[in-house]
Amino acid sequence: MIKCLRAWFKSKDNTPEPKRFSDHEINPGLYSKNAVKVIKDLSSAGFKAYLVGGAVRDALVGISPKDFDVATDAHPEQVKKIFRNSILIGRRFKLVHVRFGREIIEVATFRSGDQGSCFGKEKRLFGKKGLLLRDNIYGAIDDDVWRRDFTINSLYYDAINNQVLDYTGGMDDLKAKRVKVIGDPVARYKEDPVRMIRAIRYAAKLDFKIEKKTDSAIRAHKDLFENVSPDRVFVEIIKTFYGGFALKAFDKLAEYDFINLLFPKVYKIMTGKLKGYNYTDMLISRALYNTDIRYKSKKPLSTAFIFVVFLWPVLQHNLYKLSKADGAFINKVKQAIKETLKNHDGPISIPKGIAETCEHVWLLQFKLMYREDGKIQDVLDNPKFRMAYDFLVLRAQAGEEVYNLASWWNDFIAADDEKKSNMILSYTERAKSMRAKHDKPRNGHRRGKQKNRPEAAKN
Numbered sequence: 001m002i003k004c005l006r007a008w009f010k011s012k013d014n015t016p017e018p019k020r021f022s023d024h025e026i027n028p029g030l031y032s033k034n035a036v037k038v039i040k041d042l043s044s045a046g047f048k049a050y051l052v053g054g055a056v057r058d059a060l061v062g063i064s065p066k067d068f069d070v071a072t073d074a075h076p077e078q079v080k081k082i083f084r085n086s087i088l089i090g091r092r093f094k095l096v097h098v099r100f101g102r103e104i105i106e107v108a109t110f111r112s113g114d115q116g117s118c119f120g121k122e123k124r125l126f127g128k129k130g131l132l133l134r135d136n137i138y139g140a141i142d143d144d145v146w147r148r149d150f151t152i153n154s155l156y157y158d159a160i161n162n163q164v165l166d167y168t169g170g171m172d173d174l175k176a177k178r179v180k181v182i183g184d185p186v187a188r189y190k191e192d193p194v195r196m197i198r199a200i201r202y203a204a205k206l207d208f209k210i211e212k213k214t215d216s217a218i219r220a221h222k223d224l225f226e227n228v229s230p231d232r233v234f235v236e237i238i239k240t241f242y243g244g245f246a247l248k249a250f251d252k253l254a255e256y257d258f259i260n261l262l263f264p265k266v267y268k269i270m271t272g273k274l275k276g277y278n279y280t281d282m283l284i285s286r287a288l289y290n291t292d293i294r295y296k297s298k299k300p301l302s303t304a305f306i307f308v309v310f311l312w313p314v315l316q317h318n319l320y321k322l323s324k325a326d327g328a329f330i331n332k333v334k335q336a337i338k339e340t341l342k343n344h345d346g347p348i349s350i351p352k353g354i355a356e357t358c359e360h361v362w363l364l365q366f367k368l369m370y371r372e373d374g375k376i377q378d379v380l381d382n383p384k385f386r387m388a389y390d391f392l393v394l395r396a397q398a399g400e401e402v403y404n405l406a407s408w409w410n411d412f413i414a415a416d417d418e419k420k421s422n423m424i425l426s427y428t429e430r431a432k433s434m435r436a437k438h439d440k441p442r443n444g445h446r447r448g449k450q451k452n453r454p455e456a457a458k459n
Helices: 002-014 033-044 054-060 076-082 141-147 170-175 185-191 194-206 212-220 222-227 230-241 246-255 258-262 264-270 280-296 305-321 329-342 352-367 376-381 385-398 403-414 417-438
Strands: 019-021 049-052 069-072 086-089 095-100 103-109 132-134 155-158 163-166
Touching: 033 049, 033 069, 033 076, 033 095, 033 103, 049 054, 054 155, 054 170, 076 086, 076 095, 076 103, 163 170, 185 194, 185 212, 194 212, 194 222, 194 230, 194 246, 212 222, 222 258, 230 246, 230 305, 246 258, 246 280, 258 264, 264 280, 264 305, 280 305, 280 385, 305 329, 305 352, 305 385, 329 352, 352 376, 352 385, 376 385, 385 403, 403 417
Parallel strands: 069 103
Antiparallel strands: 019 163, 049 069, 049 155, 086 095, 095 103, 155 163
């Protein structure tokens, strides 16, 4: 205990005082009134509390913050007593979520950087490969700052005095447009390999460069990403592609060879190592471009759509492999879909609901070909029809030979009821004519129906 106390006091003596910035670009009006209320209430109760992380970083570079995290010296149980509208969450890190209607303010207690604690039984728990499994040792702000990932995320905003506290040089890195890990990059990536993809995401979002050592450690230790749980990878993918900078993020991930890591079969199709689809680059680029436009226009986004797009080339590859097999075409499609969702080979866990959406949208790509009276209503009644139509248009934009089909559906959606009926009737008559021609007897023998191709009129 004496040795532990001596080390603790020595660390306090060597901790530098933070730089305090009163002259900064933060507009307090950008911040959530509820987040400021949490800080003021904690302060009134005798605790220190600050806005920290992305909310401070974004405000300093002129981006309106979306999420608001509060760091405090109050322990989770103490925070919960102050706010009745709160719940305790987390095992790896204990946190408090303070709810204000639909808005959630996340409150975290300052954490210590020590391997163990002199003042309690909680310890930092590491896995065999250095992965941090539990980190519930509480400390002071000058402990907490060194536990954060990047210098630009380690800035604390004092809403009471309108000051920014900087312990790590984060303000300098913001001015230099630089993403830099706090501490030794390799050790920090071993603690949490997700930091590698976060560094890439911040560089894409802010149009920053990644600092040399931070950069080289990513390139040399991508294999650490294998230790990340598939659920966490899914969360990081959503954050990366649904923030208004998806196209930049994809290019940045490709630069660091993370597309191969996250979507290995997609990468092999893009590079020609797997056959069956020739439009991958354009399909993904158009989808990410459109996603960025929708985000900036504040239009709704489906988390499933990115997986509909990214795994479509894999589905086409699987369908290509089944092309010479016996059986009805639609059964081959269903088999290819099942294989795609089961064995996409990436480290991402796709939630059941998203997998089901992918299945519906993909099946509809083939059912959209059938526009005859009696069949078309089933397509229109499908709850995923609109997403399927949007994806069909995207495929046409990517260069697939579905332009006429997409154009027909575009006209149909815009038409009044009378015109819709005429379009269906016209298509139905044309389809019947084509089938009659197809089944016309040759040399006294009537041709049977071919099961390996869809019965649909030309686009």
